[in-house]
Each structure stands twice: as C-alpha cells, then as structure tokens.
Amino acid sequence: MTTRRAFLGSLLAAGAAPALLRAQPRLRDYPFTLGLASGYPHPAGFVLWTRLAGELDPLPVPVRWEVATDEAMRNVVAAGTAEASPDWAHSVHVEPKGLEPERWYWYRFRAGDAHSPVGRTRTAPPTNASPDRLRFAFASCQHYEQGFFGAHRHIAAEAPDLVAFLGDYIYESSWGREHVRKHSGGEPHTLAEYRARYALYKSDPDLQAAHAACPWIVTWDDHEVDNDYADDRPEDGMPRERFLERRAAAYRAYYEHMPLPERMKPKGPDMRIYTQLGWGTLARFYVLDDRQYRSWQACPRPNRRGGSNTVNVAECEALGNPNRSMLGRAQEHWLSAALAQSGARWNLIAQQTRMAQFDQLPGEGRRAWTDGWDGYPAARARLFDALLEHRVANPVVLGGDVHLFNVSELKRDFDDPASAAIASEFVCTSITSQGWAQERLNAFLPDNPHMKLLDSRYRGYVRMEVTAKETRADLRAMDSVT
Template identity: 45%
Template sequence: MDKEQLFNDLEQRFREGKMDRRGFLQATGKVALASLGLTIAASLKGGPVDAAPKFTAYPFTLGVASGDPWPDSVVLWTRLAPDPMNGGGMSGSDVPVKWEVATDEKFHKIVRQGVGYARAQLGHSVHVEVDGLKANQVYYYRFQTGKEMSPTGRTKTLPAVGSKVSKMTFAFASCQHYEQGYYSAYRHMAEEELDLVFHLGDYIYEGGATTGKPRLHNSPEIMTLTDYRNRYAQYKSDGDLQAAHAKFPWVVTPDDHEVENNYAGLIPEANQPVEPFLARRAAAYQAYYEHMPLRSSSLPNGFTIQLYRHFNYGDLANINVLDTRQFRDDQASGDGSKPPTPESTSVDRSIMGEEQEQWLLSGLNQSQAQWNIIAQQVFFCKRDSRIGEGEQYSMDAWDGYSANRDRILNFAKQKGLSNLVVLTGDVHANWASDIKADFNNPDSETLGAEFVGTSIATTGDGVDITDVQKAIITENPHIKFYNGQRGYVRCTATHDSMQADYRVVPYVTRPGAPITTRASFLMEKGKPGLQKIYDGAVTV
C-alpha cells in the first residue's frame, strides 16, 4: 500500500469512529516520517565544494555565536549569507571555512584551529564542535572564508563536572517579536559579566507583516524552509542580538512560534491536514538548527529534533533543558483559559512525553549539585486567573497538564529536593513564585522557586503592574511578584543562595532604552521560600 492509500485508509477509520484524533495524528505522523524524514535526512549530506568562493557582499552578515558548552568543548556557529533575507545569496556548493580559537582577543595565543564547512543543504551554516579545551576558561574565536573575516566572538567552557565552584552568573530571555520592538535589552545583556545565557523560546515569530509596528516582518506568514531561513536572517541581522550572541555561550530551546503558535506535538493549531503541517514542522526544525549553536546530536531527522539535554556546572548546578512542545499531548478542552476538567487533570496526559519525563527524573535522582535548575518554556506553577469563586487556568501551560507536574513535584518531595529552580519564558511578563509540594495547600512544603522572565520585545513597551495582576497575586499566595515590562532575568548562584534580578527597560518601541533592576529575589540554602531583597518600583 502506497503512502496516499495509507493516509486514505487512516482517514476513513477516523471518520468511522474506529480511531480517535490523537491516534489518527500519531499514525499519520509515522507514515509521513517514513517518507519525509528520510528525504530530509538524505539532503543533509555534504555536496560539491567551492574551495575559492567569491562573494557578492560581506558573508558574515548574521554574526557569530557559541553554545552548548561542556568542560572541554563548545559549539561555534556562523552562517554565510551575503544576501541574508533573500535565501542567503550563496551558490549550491559547500564552502570551506577556517576557524580559530585563542585565549586572547588579538589571537596571539591560538590553541585550536581547523576547517569546517558551510553546507549548502544547511543554508550554508557552520557548526564547529571544538574539543580539547580547558574547563572554566574564556576563549575567543573567529571564522575566515576566502579573504573575508568574521567578527570576533567570546565564549566560555563549563567547570569540570563535580569540581568546586563558588559562583555562577547567567541570564535568560525569550520572546523577541521583531515587529513589536527593538532589542535594546540584548545590548545591555552584552555588557553584563555572565557565564552563559539561556534562551527559552520564541526566537522568531511566524506571522506575516502587519502595519503600525516599530518594525515589519519581511514576508507573509512563513511556511517553507526558505521562508524560515529568511525570517531567521531578519531577526539575526539585529546588531543588539548579535552583540549578546558574540559575548557569551548560549543554551537554547524553542517554544511554539519557531514553528506555529500553540502547536502540540503532531497537532497543528488549526484543524488542518496533518501532512502539510508535518512538512512545515520539518522545515521549521531544520531552520532552527541551521541558525542556532547546537551540536550535531540535535541535527533534525525529518520533523523531529533532539532538544532536551543536560549540563553540569561543577558542583554548583545540575541543569536540565526541556522541550515541552514537541512531545506534548494536545491542549485540553480546546486550549485557551478554562476551568480544570477531567481531561486537563488526567494522569495519562503529558506536556513532555514519557521518555523525556523519565530522563528528567533520572537526572534529578542522580544530582549531587547544590541547585537543580530546569530551563523550560511555559508557566510551571499553578496560576489561577479567575478572581474570586471558581478557577481558570491556561491549558497551554503546565496547569493544562497538572498530573505531569504533580509527578515531578511528588518525586522531588520524596527525594528531599528543596532546591528546585525553574526558569520560564512564554508569557511576556516577569513573575516570581514559590514552588509548593501541593499548590492546593498553601501550607505545604516549599520545594524551590520559579522565575518567569518577560519578553525581549513581544507585546511592545508594557507596564509595571495593573489592578488585575495585583488581584491574581492575591488569588495565588505562592506568587510573589509580577511586572509587565520588557527585559531579561539575571541570576547568580552560590552554595548559599540563588538570586534573581529582574532587569527591565522602560520602552522598546524605539531604540536606545536604558535598563534598571525592577526587583531582586533571594532563595537561601536551608530556608525555603523567596525573599524580596530589592524593590525598584517607582512610587508617586
């Protein structure tokens, strides 16, 4: 039976009620993977090489980046794109690219060098996994092709696993809708003293150009691989974003807008045929890999990509990076904001898939670090948005998969883990919350804290806090803070405490905004619960 007949047979069984929607989508997904996945994987092999390339313009228009640091290794990234928003402007050949790593910015002390390839089938992106580096060491790197030299980047390896580390400082960010504001926050981030940066999703937005915005998207809604490449090129052409990438190693994970708003696993947002969506998802994942400093272990296979992964920062932090989008069940109750239902509370539902859940619990079980950090995409703590009687929760967040959250919290309580730190993006606002063993019992044990970071630009300038948000905090006693401005969160961990500083800018609808710390929270070892140690609220 050929592919078309298989799809027709599955659709007939679905229409006759012999298969539910989830089973139908899973089955059709497997059929599509058998054909589409093999085609995509085969296309990523090396091709003919142009050893003496000639460029129509400067090829390093998208800057440089590093990421996924290990104690002895780091990924270096760039992409050759002399005409970045029109497909890149390169020929169909692979291009050799020389790379150098040094301990000084002037490259007097080069410690590693070699030649990588800008692969045509990967959009002429370059991913170099540099090995043989020293732990906890700052390095500088650059690329060269032909007579053209890239900007210089700075990166840093992680401390050796289990080694004594006194401090770690990092920032996390998310949600950078290009049309809705400028990336001034990234310029300030680049001036910080950080060990690494986490990006927690919505690196791009897939929608078409709109009107009346500070900046405009460069196309209608994106669907194809070329569309996604051009959109990434537009975002990565921003100088402030390039500055932050060039200064620190990044650890990245996507949310939904890198593909399509609120998609869930194999299920698109709208009721549309599954095969076109899976082709779109495959294109989106490939473009994501092409533009991020990811290791070859994350190279997409069809419409799947390996994104959940683990990092150790000496003896100080056990870091687990999640993927809460690719393997989740469909949102309960038709998505949106709803009261809890038997579907949303079902023990059979997962936001991360069984395999990833077991991987996370195994990592937490083996951890001997002071802090157990979970870097992920959507609101983790319970957040009841209905004031007064009744309850209302986001079906797209962990509240829509509450049994999955309960399994993690029950495990943490059984293992005596009272040092959980969840880092979150998605909601375009700053929040700080105590993680309770039982959110229905305010007196239950506090297991850690969730720090939710606002957007870099999405939804525009924003405001500090409204009466509605004040009421939501009252409704949810474990939530300690809200702020609706743009920016990022800077965190400092020691063996005694974890501090989160909410860094905000007053506007993004024009460039050049200054930055301030809106609030700082502290979680001390042996003292469960967040303490506000600084409040920069403007009083009138």
C-alpha cells in the same frame, strides 16, 4: 634543471587548476552579516556557529575557524576548516575539544578573504570542581515587530558566563498593537521562508552582540513553528501530514541558526533538544522541550481543532486525565533519572513557560490556561513528586512565554496555603513581546498567594548569580523597547 617527473607534475597541476578554480564558490558579499555564536559549554570545549549570508553559489564553502586565548587572536590554540553546505543554509557548527576547563576563549571564522568579528566564549568548570559562582542571564519572547532588542545589548555588557534562551526566538506571525519595524514576507511555512525569518532576526546588532559575548543554551517554544502547536497538532485545521512537513522545515531552520551540537541535528520532523549541562558541583541545568512531545491541549475553543483556551477547571474533564503529559513520557523518565543522579548544589530546570498554578477566576472556582502547565496538572504533579522522591537539592525553575516577571513558590498543593514550597520559580518577561494589562493581573493576586511578584509593565530579562550559599535573581527591566 627541470626533471621529467617535475615537468609532468607541473603539467598535471596546470591541467587541474581550472577545475579547482571552477569548484571554488564565489563570495560576492561580506558573508558574516548574521554574526556568530557559541553554546553548550563543557569542561573541554563548546559549540561554535556561524552562517554565511549574501549571494552565494549553491556549492559548499570551506570556512576556517580559530580559537585563541586572547582577543587579538595571536595565541591560537585550536583551528580547523569546516564545510558550509548549501543543504544546511551554509551554516557551520564546530565543536572544538581538548581545551582547558573553566576559562575564557575568543574565536573567529574566515571564508575566502573575509573575516568574521571576534566572539567570546568559555569552557565549563571540571565536573568535580566547586566554582565560586555562576552568573547567567535568561530571556525569551522577542517579537521583531514589537520592539528593538536593546535588552540584548545590556546582556552583552554584563558579560555573563552564559545565556539561557527559553523560547520564541522568532515569531512566525504578525500581531500586536504597535510595530516599530516589519517582518519581511508573510507567515513562514517552507524551509526557505523560515530561513529568511531567522536571517531577519539574526541581522539585529544587539542580538548579535549578546551571542558574541558568551555561550548560549537554548530551547524553543511554539512560535518557532506555529502558535500553540502541540506535538503533531497545529492551532488550525491543517492536515497532520502537511503540518509535520512544516514542523520539519521549522526544526531544520532552527538547527541551522543556533549554536547546537551535532547530536541535535534534526531528522525530518523530529529533533531532540532536551539535555543537561553541568557547572562543576555548583549547578546543573536541565533544558526541557515542552512542545514536541506534549499531549494535545484539553478543551480547545469551539470550532477549533487545537490550540489554547482559558477554561473553568470544573467544566473541562480532560484536564484531570492522569495520562496527559507536557514533556512526553520518555522525557519525563529522562528528567526524573537525571534529577536522581544529580550531585549539584543547585538544580536549575530551564523550560519554556510558567509552572506555578495561576488561577484566573477571582473568588470561588478556578480558571486555567490550557497551553501552560495548568493545562497538564498531572504531569506537573509527577515532576514535583520526582523532586520530592529524589530529594533534589535546591531546585529552581526558570520560565518564560507569558511576557511578564513572575516569582512564585512551587507547591505540591497550590490550593492549600499550608502546603510546603518544594521549589522556587522565576519567570522572565519578554525581550519585546507585548504583555498583559497590569490592572488585570492585580485582580488575580489574592487568589494566587504563592505568587510573590506578578509584573507585566516591563520588557527585559533576568540576571542570576549562583553561589554555594544562595541564588540571587535580578529582574532587569527596560524603560522602553520602542
């Protein structure tokens, strides 16, 4: 028997149904063509990411997410629904919490009737735990046109605990000697153009595999925005206001395409991405940003407002200015305080470029590249002083940017061969981006005795294994990327 209340309820439901149907966005295409990713593991959780692609209505899309203890996704231990908003390119950033520490999980997304692939991620060890080891890879500089991303396929196969990507995830510009594939469109300046560039890179199956294999931590360098930019100054003569609009678009697109936590969401042209991440008492990462807050490069090339240069140090007075900063004073103070409080066995400084001095003038005198740490010697000295003052245990610097393998001892005085090493540095080569001629580098080695290896012949990445006794770095070289 149908009661009056039930009958009225059914009429109300029937009347509401058409409106609900109209509000549901249609998924005309498979929406997970950009893959999925996870990042920033901590003992109780991590960040999960995806971005819906294809032809979508400009409406929010509900996206179901699930975390399980098995790859078949039978034992789901966390689940929910997130909104993929068109304001953020239909990207999804989810932060499950309350999970078990130091274990692997699997995850997936669903939009409409479509399921994403299954990704693998993990939580970090408890804060006070002493894990036996940490295995991670770090990489940088993947120009889409200059090669295929096969190195990422090898990273995925090695199934590390995490990946640290140190910048130049995309390239805004087209350059290089040989191209195996092409960017679509010209150099990006608008949000739509940066979104399209990320979507192109994210379509690569090897890059998707590496993201699906383990959590990532990331930082940017210059090409995510504009070559050689420094704070609010671009390489060319673009007015400051216009450049900050471009930077805001680039930062927003970066957030939309990375497994970043909510706290890193950009506000206009500002976005704090520097952070720290612990791995029990074994290791601690300090992920830096050397672009957003830096002083302008010293002694730019003639007829240019900004950008890098290679200069005779004695002829560039601005290099000696003690107030110049690579990180900005706020980030410098944050890093010094974080290092002072660290109880980790190994302290891993993950940043964009080479920190070791690199003299590019054989014989007397010294030539320096102003876009790297050689362009900010006072800032580098302050960082080294912090390592010494706080007696930081086993500091190791990780870098990228320069498209070569480079292993160095970091010294307070690089010009004094007797100066003690205060840290080790490992610089990864590029995933694809073209490097220096090896013959040219060989000529510089006698003037840089603190450098133990300098090899630009290969593309690839670095795999590291950290234990209480040692940290081992394996330089993983690709035969070819073309």
